[in-house]
Amino acid sequence: MTDQFSSVPATNPKWFLENIKAAAERCELQASDWLELAGMSFRGGGESTSTSLSPSDLPDVKYGIRIGRYAIVVGVLPEEPNAPAIRETLRRYRNQCVIARSFLSANQALDLQLMLVGPRGSERLSEWQALALMIERDDRVARKLAWLMPEDQANDGRSLDDFLKRTFLARPWAFAGRFSVAALDRLSSVGQVSLSPLPRNVAEEWEHIALGSESDPMKVVDALINAWKRRQSE
Numbered sequence: 001m002t003d004q005f006s007s008v009p010a011t012n013p014k015w016f017l018e019n020i021k022a023a024a025e026r027c028e029l030q031a032s033d034w035l036e037l038a039g040m041s042f043r044g045g046g047e048s049t050s051t052s053l054s055p056s057d058l059p060d061v062k063y064g065i066r067i068g069r070y071a072i073v074v075g076v077l078p079e080e081p082n083a084p085a086i087r088e089t090l091r092r093y094r095n096q097c098v099i100a101r102s103f104l105s106a107n108q109a110l111d112l113q114l115m116l117v118g119p120r121g122s123e124r125l126s127e128w129q130a131l132a133l134m135i136e137r138d139d140r141v142a143r144k145l146a147w148l149m150p151e152d153q154a155n156d157g158r159s160l161d162d163f164l165k166r167t168f169l170a171r172p173w174a175f176a177g178r179f180s181v182a183a184l185d186r187l188s189s190v191g192q193v194s195l196s197p198l199p200r201n202v203a204e205e206w207e208h209i210a211l212g213s214e215s216d217p218m219k220v221v222d223a224l225i226n227a228w229k230r231r232q233s234e
Helices: 014-026 084-100 106-110 126-137 153-165 179-189 199-211 215-234
Strands: 031-032 062-067 070-077 112-115 143-147
Touching: 014 031, 014 070, 014 112, 014 153, 062 084, 062 179, 084 112, 112 179, 126 143, 143 153, 143 199, 199 215
Parallel strands: 070 112, 112 143
Antiparallel strands: 031 062, 062 070
């Protein structure tokens, strides 16, 4: 393995860890460290080399935490948007998640999360955005989510809030505002929103697509969009 993959990344995820724990508290979920998830040995393995993975097969930076019923491995991405480095990083974190799964029940393993923090300024770069999509589409071993840090540290809070909206910590039903009668009336006024019903044939086709045998999510999405386009052309 080259030094490209053996050096410790410069990104420090501790701010990220502190703030997702704070978000958990706001959701009334208990958050705590779970050190075994970030270890080198499988459950019950002790110090035996036969039940441990080599450091070269594991990430340098990793943290294990528990939020509510969710087990989470937190790590960092390389400093540069380099596809081979990203693939090697993912390999190592998948290995870490395999170790983590040995400490989980069957139901907990289904909800195992891997959250990876990108380097400063990665949020605005198209190369990083494409790589983040590649990371999140890899559903092997654990669900993966990537937070790409903004360039300006002052925007970290806003950016993390957007990230949390894509996680189990999202609470879209919790809001302080109220709808007034006037606001609701405006929804049906001329020139605002068309609330035409979904045609039965389109609904049936969507159901057939969603329950079909196609396993590629992008093909499923394309099929749903094409079904809607055919409705608009009729």
